[in-house]
Amino acid sequence: MTYSVAVSGASGYAGGEILRLLAQHPDVEITTVTAHSNAGDPLIAHQPHLRSLRHLELKPTSPEVLSGHDIVFLALPHGQSGQYTDALTNVGLVVDAGADHRLTSKDAWDQFYGGEFHTPWTYGVPELLVDGKKQRENLVGATRIAAPGCNASTVSLSLVPGIAAGVIKADDIVTVLAVGPSGAGKSLKTHLLASEMLGSASAYGVGGTHRHIPEIQQALRGAGAVDPRVSFTPVLVPMARGILATTTARIADGVTDAEIRAAWESAYGDEVFVNLLPEGVQPRISDVVGANTALMSVAIDRAAGRVIITAAVDNLAKGTAGAAIQSMNIALGLNETTALTVNGVAP
Amino acid sequence: MTYSVAVSGASGYAGGEILRLLAQHPDVEITTVTAHSNAGDPLIAHQPHLRSLRHLELKPTSPEVLSGHDIVFLALPHGQSGQYTDALTNVGLVVDAGADHRLTSKDAWDQFYGGEFHTPWTYGVPELLVDGKKQRENLVGATRIAAPGCNASTVSLSLVPGIAAGVIKADDIVTVLAVGPSGAGKSLKTHLLASEMLGSASAYGVGGTHRHIPEIQQALRGAGAVDPRVSFTPVLVPMARGILATTTARIADGVTDAEIRAAWESAYGDEVFVNLLPEGVQPRISDVVGANTALMSVAIDRAAGRVIITAAVDNLAKGTAGAAIQSMNIALGLNETTALTVNGVAP
């Protein structure tokens, strides 16, 4: 069968990437695209790279417009998807690319987001180890899916194998991420101008305020961490897409180097989209651009007493839209890899 | 008086930046520029931006050519400056931009560099707190100066105020640096090609192998740290110049936020070239491009138990050539700021 799909927030970057991937999916038909202030425009006016979808027109984002599709993707600013949840009762599968349904802790929501708290949905990171099994299993048959935060899933995938295997400690994690501006969306802000970013770099959300911190902590708890502490600093750098996360954690007492590497090897050895690179090989952003791939390298620094996990992810693809569609495939019982590529567009 | 100056390694990036700054220095005359394989070429063939020096020709780098100048700058690959040291007895001031004379520990040299160990020279970071005073004092009248490693001085300047004041611990430092490729020099290596770096990012020297680690540890010991441990990861990002270092250290027990900030305020409050930004303001690379300025922001993350110091430095300017010339100014009793600017070239 062919599923009818509606994508809201279709004029933004996340919505655009969802559409780019769906456009090559043989089992779906993109029936409806919606936007807020851009409603009424042709989609191609805002997504000029989506040539194959130039027949589509942006409708207003409303429960009425979204209702009745087999699948709805919500790619809306945080705090906005909640209002559609109740209204979309007749939609078989809803995938939210926003944060509204990610957190299980109302306290964490209140502290980092605020506003109304919404029921947590099934978290859309299939390769994540949760309570001893892959999250993939929880996604089978899911009808409401919360796609992950791009930074959060990158860091969680980096850490969880080591936490679950008990080879690293979760009490003093430090992660610094070189990130491209597309993660901030198509927002008209001075610091996101090309003139400001070309040849420059700067950190933001420094000092424990970034909203992806509780999402990482939630994933670490799912791997058995009791009181995970995470220092998290994103650094904006001049590449349109990508997250290069350098994540370090203290080595657990008495473990060998072989045991450390084995944790990641066993977690991801059979995965198509999350790959551990050979020792000494570092992932590059260009290896994953446009792909649903997370590449990872694990280094052990005994002098510093830390494991360093470097991970490269395309924030819009595997970080957001790819995770959403991979989760959709699993939920619907389709081939998990349909419409997703493992090869990046490089150079 | 006017000092005669020779610059070796003049066809490379560090040598080029030394020349760019010296070209606007009223007290020196650039008499000689030298190179290895490029000897015989006009300087302008390799440094086409140095229009005011287009009359100069590259001579071979040899003790004979360098001898007899008032000042010699060595901008040579690591391990090469040592051979000139003994021969330059008749040179009043030698400033080495390479690593050969930076480390005081032969063990550290053997572990991270190897080859012959050389006498340590006066370290060229004037604003660094060393044994309770600024390194500036040690530079007065110095005749042999070791300019710092760009990453090392950026991280050391970030940490030393907090270590010296006892508000942060040195036992578990983590630093991740977004760095531009010019720090790697004009080397013909595939991973430094524009095609490889544009739109991409990747880490290197991961896992405790980077040569700037012992240099940082040496600075931390100078601030009173007993057994400093440093996890250090540089990430190459697509900007020609710049280091955006995110450095975190554990908060010492019982200190207040005010005490923490006061450490950096008192260390740098009177400095021209090293500035602490107001709380919440983050430094950008473009603010320091071409300038001798290090900009720093201190954030306190009580949940993670860490102080996060972000610092922006132009690796070629304040990181290398600016530090070299600032140190020269001090050594010679000139105005410390001559030929150096505090304002970056932005956007």
Place this chain on the structure above:
Amino acid sequence: MTYSVAVSGASGYAGGEILRLLAQHPDVEITTVTAHSNAGDPLIAHQPHLRSLRHLELKPTSPEVLSGHDIVFLALPHGQSGQYTDALTNVGLVVDAGADHRLTSKDAWDQFYGGEFHTPWTYGVPELLVDGKKQRENLVGATRIAAPGCNASTVSLSLVPGIAAGVIKADDIVTVLAVGPSGAGKSLKTHLLASEMLGSASAYGVGGTHRHIPEIQQALRGAGAVDPRVSFTPVLVPMARGILATTTARIADGVTDAEIRAAWESAYGDEVFVNLLPEGVQPRISDVVGANTALMSVAIDRAAGRVIITAAVDNLAKGTAGAAIQSMNIALGLNETTALTVNGVAP
């Protein structure tokens, strides 16, 4: 049936892109990849983004290794493919991404390339109007195909509709192209270093020396031009991929604006991969990154007496590998669009 394929020059950029596209082609099996100095290495060591092909090892490029495949792609430096031509008699289809078999004029070859002249093969630009029909028709059943020069095909596709329709003159064409460095290949040259290119731009091959000029003139003659004159200047800019060509030609006497636009509309109105944008809409490189799409805009400047055609093409995709595979599809009677996308990876 499944065709067995060998790709030579597989460690370079053009070879890598051919492999990236072939990896998603259902009708081919990539059996063999070859290289020169990198023979013996795993492919993934040189193409770390081609995750799905990490089982392949680079064999030496030799007639023996390439023989016996159904299809061979040659992605070799100019002047090197000729030596394989005679030896590959038992290969059904050979597609040369180099220049050796593009030019029909030995004089042009001698002037711009030199060395041995080789028989011209069927030119691999399906949408090009040649002698009143699309080149597509000539490609059906072809066994030897010369993929185009990326700049040449971009400019030729820009001009040919207007020349063929008689609405622009070919006697004084001026084209200036903003191009990314990947077109120059993975060559270790100083001017291609990231440090040199980030934040910079410069022209090369200025003054009528660029090797794509005779290829453009050949295409213009195919559209009826008698003595085409082309001023051609490429400008290297800091984007990994892409050609943004601004091509201008003098307006023919007495033609109306409607007649001018109609020339391009009728030439490309039915094409999947070459699209004329609506008046006033300009193509962007990011719209075509990774795609087999050429986007074009036609503007008319009556005050200057010129038509300006701007075109965006991914030099590695539609400019080289995409054209090669599209031509292969046609030659073999497969669906022309298999393994090729129309949507770019943006932002």
Place this chain on the structure above:
Amino acid sequence: MTYSVAVSGASGYAGGEILRLLAQHPDVEITTVTAHSNAGDPLIAHQPHLRSLRHLELKPTSPEVLSGHDIVFLALPHGQSGQYTDALTNVGLVVDAGADHRLTSKDAWDQFYGGEFHTPWTYGVPELLVDGKKQRENLVGATRIAAPGCNASTVSLSLVPGIAAGVIKADDIVTVLAVGPSGAGKSLKTHLLASEMLGSASAYGVGGTHRHIPEIQQALRGAGAVDPRVSFTPVLVPMARGILATTTARIADGVTDAEIRAAWESAYGDEVFVNLLPEGVQPRISDVVGANTALMSVAIDRAAGRVIITAAVDNLAKGTAGAAIQSMNIALGLNETTALTVNGVAP
């Protein structure tokens, strides 16, 4: 004496660059900085790279605030400086970085700008040949100066020597410029976002609509051209600063290559800031970043019948602020080069 200076539009890019240069000018004191919507903020909030001016606060832009200074720089959007002109009667020197006082032809103003036409002021391009002499001569003692459009002065300086010497024709000029986004100012527009520009390029103002066209034509008439025709296309590329202009003109009948080169050599042989490069050497943007230098190369393509002049200029420096301050120096009888550098910041 020290001149008191006010800079309006001080929170924008042009205003920022004027301030960066003035900050190193020994003969001026920056007393007042003004802005429109940002009035009341500290200057450093909008120009964080201008560390030496962090004591200044933005005042509202009004005749009252600007009056009474020795020198006023207007860096306002086009069409806004006119309103201040009459009110600033007691200001010795006014330099307008906007377009309001550049054009001598009311018809051209009406066609390309519209709105009220203002008296033309002395044009601020000292090296431009106008009516057989350098514009420098007209600037001596000037009290009202119109700084040039950055693209316009780059193209005019490229062409005028050849036009004035009669070695090229002005009837069919084609110029295509690779330009950075800072020329568009700190405007919050989607196409100027980093996400949109990184890895991309696109043309704008195509087809004879760009406002710098009449300014170029005016300069060409000053060199003796009767009815200059100019096809002008700017292409936005991902570098923060810079204009790399490729300008071509038809070779005049019967002139030799030596005569052609001699035109530019004699025009610029004695100039400090406008340099002709040796044959075959191409200018790079990085050679002129932050500098008041225009670098130029002249190539002759006899097959195409055209001279190609490539020129590199920093749009904010020599293109705007540098030209403004150089003109100020001349007008006031100061050393023409004060506060201006010839060396770019590279790499």
